Amino acid sequence: MSQHTDSIEEEIHEVHVHRDDFGSKMGLWLFLLTEILLFGGLFILYAGYRYLYPEGFAAAATELDLVMGAVNTVILLTSSLTVVLGIVALQKNDKKRCLFFLWITVIFGLLFLVNKYFEWGAKFHHGIYPKGPALQEMSEGEVMYFGLYYVMTGLHGLHIVIGLAFIGIVMHMIKKDKITGTNFQKLENAGLYWHIVDIIWIFLFPLLYLIH
Template identity: 50%
Template structure:
């Protein structure tokens, strides 16, 4: 690449980086708008089936996972607050806790999914075919939306891990921390989407 040709000064526009990130987060919301719209339309048509299917989900795990993600959002915010004060080590600890909480969320999700799959309730499964139409769609949307969200959790963990490496190597520091801040913003998005998915899928019955 032509380093001499790179306009390095342009890469240091803090407000531009933040604006770009916010616009990207807007597109992520758009991505989840689709399944939620489908959810609402199908819910209007099959309210009983949706409630019945929803009661089949484990609210306890859903609730624990909500707490886990909310806490991780707090630690993500704290990591940004720490780097602002120049406390690199504390920043790294908070990022580590955030990523770990993300991991716990995924483990819980794994047990939830495999529980359903063991009962044949998954697209293509034995029990799935026998479900009333509305319930099948509910679970179809459930697997799609939580699966897509799970991918975002993984992406968020990766982004935070990269931010941790950058922090440890000093590229992210007290003066220039926008990369970490954007990673944390992404993590908040992952959290917010879950805040919508949780009541939609777990609490309607």
């Protein structure tokens, strides 16, 4: 087709590379399905307790800062875009631009965590933490809500940290030319992981912040 495709074919024929991109992608997808079911279990737990304590959940959700949640949603959606743009840049053999986009992703991921730190910090300050003075005054439903809030956003935050590490390793490999425009599956896998973390937040945001 183009010169680009020809050079790829040459590479395949001249240097024998022992790799299976599709197997690699499928393996990561299977892992992502276990992640979906892991968070799915928590979502079902949330649904059950929200069904049992509708008033408690609505009352507790008013403690959350809607603006902070919305800002974090925008941050994550944008970081997802920059990962995809990074993949496109690498496929166009623009290594510099690819690393630039991935740097933006990392910065946005860190910003998300900083926001989370302030959010959790504000709640701790108000005495909402396990055995905290404010939490002990609350109704059963509110206690369940905050239990789920901490577990779900905490586990999600942990996934952000892991995703950032994944992207960091991939960036290092791009710098060392171990990931290139013709061998980009590892970058795509890091992207897939980052997107699933984004999708989980897409559901966490309305379920935790927007209860009336």
